[in-house]
Amino acid sequence: MPVTDCPEEIQASVAKVKEMVRSCIQCGTCSASCPNAEFMDITPRQMWRMVLTDRLDLLFASRSFTMCSSCYWCTLRCPRGLELTRAMGELKQIGARLKLGNSKKSDLFYRLFLDNVRQYGRVREVELMGRYFLGMRNPMAPLSYAPLGISLLKKGKIKPELPGRGPGKLADLFEAVQHQEGI
Numbered sequence: 001m002p003v004t005d006c007p008e009e010i011q012a013s014v015a016k017v018k019e020m021v022r023s024c025i026q027c028g029t030c031s032a033s034c035p036n037a038e039f040m041d042i043t044p045r046q047m048w049r050m051v052l053t054d055r056l057d058l059l060f061a062s063r064s065f066t067m068c069s070s071c072y073w074c075t076l077r078c079p080r081g082l083e084l085t086r087a088m089g090e091l092k093q094i095g096a097r098l099k100l101g102n103s104k105k106s107d108l109f110y111r112l113f114l115d116n117v118r119q120y121g122r123v124r125e126v127e128l129m130g131r132y133f134l135g136m137r138n139p140m141a142p143l144s145y146a147p148l149g150i151s152l153l154k155k156g157k158i159k160p161e162l163p164g165r166g167p168g169k170l171a172d173l174f175e176a177v178q179h180q181e182g183i
């Protein structure tokens, strides 16, 4: 996907990320520091190289940026003082705006997670995962989570609950923040 084929707002976001990582010296400290690197198909260091060489096709075919948990460890340790966590966040937003496959799943999860918190004031895991599986429209998806779910149920870490009714406990707070942020 050449950058020039993307909508203007995406091109501007990519340019912003490029600027953020322009002085990367490819030392690999970010990759070595990242606690989620083992779950990534390309390393953070490789991602910055792809950004700087305009290989968005490779970058957005990867799911690495969706695995970033914003722990800021790479940002703290980068010898060039680059704002890597912010750059990862920007890539997540580009992925969501382009509705890319890898971003769609995490976008769906974040949205349902927030809806759950808005409704109950806390996360009700069983309902959240139920809605997530329905949203993924993949009947095989629950199977990979089944062993973990059964183990958590046995240990009493989660318990099935009926979906609640009525207005969300934090609805007013969410509304106030949306108003404040102009979204």
Ligand code: SF4
Pocket (backbone or CB within 6 Å): 021, 023, 024, 025, 026, 027, 028, 029, 030, 031, 044, 045, 048, 077, 078, 079, 080, 081, 082, 084
């Ligand atoms: S730690 Fe900083 S300089 Fe080193 S590879 Fe990562 S982004 Fe580049």
Ligand code: SF4
Pocket (backbone or CB within 6 Å): 030, 033, 034, 035, 036, 037, 044, 067, 068, 069, 070, 071, 072, 073, 074, 075, 084, 085, 088
């Ligand atoms: S902020 Fe993201 S990319 Fe950086 S170390 Fe943490 S998880 Fe890894």
